[in-house]
Amino acid sequence: MSELREFVRTLLEEKGLKLGEKDISRIVEDLKRWVPKRGKDLLVKTRDGSYTLISSRYGEPYHSITAGAVTECLYKFVVPSRILEKARSYKKIKILDVGFGLGYNTAVALTEVRRVSEDVEVEVVALDINIPERIPPLPEPYRKIHEEILKDLPSYEGKNLKVRLLLGDARETVKLLSGFGADAVFHDPFSPLRNPELWTADFLRLVKEAMSEEGVWVSYTSALPVRKALLDLGFKVGASRPVGRRRGGTVASLKGDVPPLPSKEMEKLRSSPYSVPFRDPELSWEPMRILAEYRISVFLREISSGEGTKLYQDKQR
Numbered sequence: 001m002s003e004l005r006e007f008v009r010t011l012l013e014e015k016g017l018k019l020g021e022k023d024i025s026r027i028v029e030d031l032k033r034w035v036p037k038r039g040k041d042l043l044v045k046t047r048d049g050s051y052t053l054i055s056s057r058y059g060e061p062y063h064s065i066t067a068g069a070v071t072e073c074l075y076k077f078v079v080p081s082r083i084l085e086k087a088r089s090y091k092k093i094k095i096l097d098v099g100f101g102l103g104y105n106t107a108v109a110l111t112e113v114r115r116v117s118e119d120v121e122v123e124v125v126a127l128d129i130n131i132p133e134r135i136p137p138l139p140e141p142y143r144k145i146h147e148e149i150l151k152d153l154p155s156y157e158g159k160n161l162k163v164r165l166l167l168g169d170a171r172e173t174v175k176l177l178s179g180f181g182a183d184a185v186f187h188d189p190f191s192p193l194r195n196p197e198l199w200t201a202d203f204l205r206l207v208k209e210a211m212s213e214e215g216v217w218v219s220y221t222s223a224l225p226v227r228k229a230l231l232d233l234g235f236k237v238g239a240s241r242p243v244g245r246r247r248g249g250t251v252a253s254l255k256g257d258v259p260p261l262p263s264k265e266m267e268k269l270r271s272s273p274y275s276v277p278f279r280d281p282e283l284s285w286e287p288m289r290i291l292a293e294y295r296i297s298v299f300l301r302e303i304s305s306g307e308g309t310k311l312y313q314d315k316q317r
Contacts, residue, residue: 004028004288011292019299027295034193034291036060041132047071047244051136053102058190062101064220067244070139073108076220076249080240081184082256083109087116092123094181096210098174098198099188100126100165102135107146109186110161124163125177127170170198171283177210185211187219192226192278196290200280201229208233208254217252225294226250227261228269229277237261273301 005028012019019027037059044061045051048068054061063069067076078084083093093113097106106124113122131153138146149156149163156163166173170189185207189198197203199221211217217230218240230237230252238258239248251258261269269275276297280290 004031007288008292008296011289011296015296017296017300023299027292027299030295031288031291035288036190036194041134043136050139052104053132053136055190058194060190060194063104064244069104070108070142071243072220073104074112075243076240077105077186077188077218078109078112080249080251080259081109081186081216081218083184084112084116086183087113087120090120090183092121093183094212095122095124096177096180096182096185096207097124097126097188098170098185098207099190100128100131101188102132103146103150104138104142105186105188106163107138107142107149109184110145110163111142119160121160122162124161125180125182126163126165127173128165128167129169130167131165171203171206171280174203174206174210178206180210181212182210182215183212184215185217187217187221192221192223193291196278196287196294197280197285199223199226199229199278200290201232201277202280202283204229205233206283208235211254213255215253216256216258218249220249222247222250222265224268224272224275225277227265228275231269232277239265273298276301 005024008024008027036057039056039059041056042054043051044054044065046063046065046068048071050069052061052063052065052069064072083095086093095109100106106126110122113120135150137143154165154167166176189195192199217235222239227237227250235252235254236258238251239261240251240259242248276294278290278294
């Protein structure tokens with residue numbers, strides 16, 4: 001606690017800001033709540049009968065327990081990304097999977113694309129810092145391709161199919177993909193408050209450079225900082241339908257159509273102090289630095305808007 005308090009004080013001094021101890025304490029308390037609680041990888045059965053893991057590093061499940069792991073893959077990623085529609089008319093589909101995790105999104109997507117077309121060529125590039133040693137198998141009909149991909153990683157090739165996994169800090173590996181021309185981006189790191197380095201405006205700018213103009217970016221998150229960053233980067237931003245929780249995920253595209261955001265959600269993006277994007281200008285900040293900079297920015301916006309200091313309660317992944 002004392003080290004975190006001193007860290008916040010140092011950041012404030014660098015910015016030429018002086019806050020009272022009460023305000024510093026509120027910032028510190030938020031940051032403490034956002035720190036992941038580490039443990040062991042735990043196997044969990046999800047609502048649709050498929051299994052996922054709870055990450056020992058981030059203290060969160062790789063997939064929605066309340067929706068179901070396979071259900072989340074289908075209805076928060078595959079369907080809203082529109083790759084199934086494109087499989088009917090495109091000769092080749094490119095997918096960027098940010099946060100490969102257990103490989104579920106990729107395996108489910110490939111299986112569903114093959115239901116539509118055996119002939120369309122598919123190329124997947126996936127990013128992750130590492131993957132678990134023991135990954136629970138997917139149920140049929142996704143198990144075969146899932147097992148084949150995992151067995152041959154970091155590179156798998158099949159009929160009209162290529163999958164490449166780039167291991168390491170995604171902030172570095174994504175730089176290799178400028179001009180890739182992704183038709184779909186599955187953006188699936190852990191939640192913004194646990195894994196903020198992969199949700200900053202600066203990282204999303206590099207993801208944008210790896211997309212085609214008609215490409216569709218999809219994620220489970222409805223977090224205000226993420227949606228605002230996408231808007232600032234020139235994306236049209238919409239919402240996917242709710243699956244396993246009250247709010248839907250996010251769909252974004254530079255030129256493609258997206259389902260519109262509800263008016264209340266758009267108003268939050270315009271007026272809420274919490275809609276300020278996460279920043280990581282050198283793509284090298286530690287997660288706590290990103291979160292502390294964000295929380296200080298929120299505080300300053302609260303003061304300028306006359307709302308006073310609030311505790312930020314993020315109830316969504």
